Amino acid sequence: MHSAVGNGVSPGIAAAEADIRAGALAKAAWRFLPVLTIAYVLNYLDRTSVGFAALTMNRDLGLTAYQFGWGAGLLFASYSICEIPSNLILYRFGARRWIARIMITWGVIAAANAFVTGPVSFYAVRFLLGAAEAGFFPGITYFLAAWFPPQYRARVLAWFLVAIPVSSIIGGPISGLLLQLDGHLGLTGWQWMFIIEGLPAALIGIWVLFMLTDRPEEAQWLSAAERGAMVTMLAEEQRDRGRHSLLSAVSDPRILVLTAIQFGYTLGSYGVGIWLPQILKTHGLSNLAVGFVSAIPYIFASVAMLLWAGYVDRTGRKVANLTLGFVMATTGLVLSVIWTELAPALIGLTIALVGVTSARAIFWTVPTSFLAGRGAAGGLAFITTFGSLGGFFGPFLIGWIKDATGSFILGLSAMAAILALTTALSAGLNWMIRRA
DSSP states (O other), rough: OHHHHHHOOOTTSSSSHHHHHHHHHHHHHHHHHHHHHHHHHHHHHHHHHHHHHHHHHHHHHTOHHHHHHHHHHHHHHHHHHHHHHHHHHHHHHHHHHHHHHHHHHHHHHHHGGGGGOOOHHHHHHHHHHHHHHHTTHHHHHHHTTSSOHHHHHHHHHHHHHHHHHHHHHHHHHHHHGGGGGGTTTGOOHHHHHHHHTTTTTHHHHHHHHHHOSSSSGGOSSHHHHHHHHHHHHHHHHOOOOOBBHHHHHHHOHHHHHHHHHHHHHHHHHHHHHHHHHHHTTTTTTOOOHHHHHHHEEEEEHHHHHHHHHHHHHOOOOEEEEHHHHHHHHHHHHHHHHHHHHHHHHHHHHHHHHHHHHHHHHHHTTTGGGOOHHHHHHHHHHHHHHHHHHHHHHHHHHHHHHHHHHHHSHHHHHHHHHHHHHHHHHHHHHHHHHHOO
């Protein structure tokens, strides 16, 4: 992890100062990134594990594909409603306490998924889970931007966002194994899965209270020289037409385009991710095999995201690489529709996930390049508020099309079309930022 933030100090800085800066950055990375990455692994697992639960839960509860898609996506509706208020509260009271609160409440509610009895209770728990999680991701993005200068942010965000593919690498096999606990102590396998995968978030939330520090100047675990070096580095950041207020942030055309882009890639990635276990199940795999096979695309996506983020930090061509990631995602989904056999279709899905996962890490370095202070807290929350609605429409759209056609092919085709539009928006963003 030292290599993620310990290089790239300007040659003009004295050697001693360079060493202090590198040491402070490395200390911050080792203190924050492990706990935050674990937290995001659990966060993403809570969102997508419902796809594995559906392998047996839908039958037990009598849920149709339409009802499951609606409930799976409902989390993102409440998440979006509560996003801006949650992030403004974080800005008011500090990231450490608010992120801990988010994690503790979401862990308890995630475990409560085990006790749903039908469509109505399924909808209710998913809605509450989204409200509990609201503000987590933009809060972390805001927190990391308050600690790490821009020349390190793509790598830092990549180390954090690697939690997304990692959660699927470990979550698929673990979920598949937990489904085998069916009947143990009178609970079904999917009930055990929700309990065992949900409650650790509450415990990590308590850990967060002790590990996070809101600002470098408050970090007693850094020396006085290291605190000073961190404050100086962050003060040196040049923001293009910085937006410091909530109103100026949300009225910026670049923020509106970024919001549309996030909506598009979130719709596509969650549409595929939540339904992936059931898509693989159509190829005749067992529940356990589905868990292990579903991890394969995310292994490649994890490695690619870290390598790609390092390249972006070195070259600085953020939006161009963002667009390239969406091109890959669109191409991969098209190939997964054309190739219907398991192995070639899995190759297409892997290409798609490499593209969209790498684009996600690059994406969040763009708004922090021209947002600051309250504008950053509110602007990031605004992007996530409306962008995250894609997480509702993606699973719902595929479920609706599946019920109407009996196949996943048209649903995946719709995801590919939406990602193609997202690619065009990203290309347009490049032109807007050059003009700003």
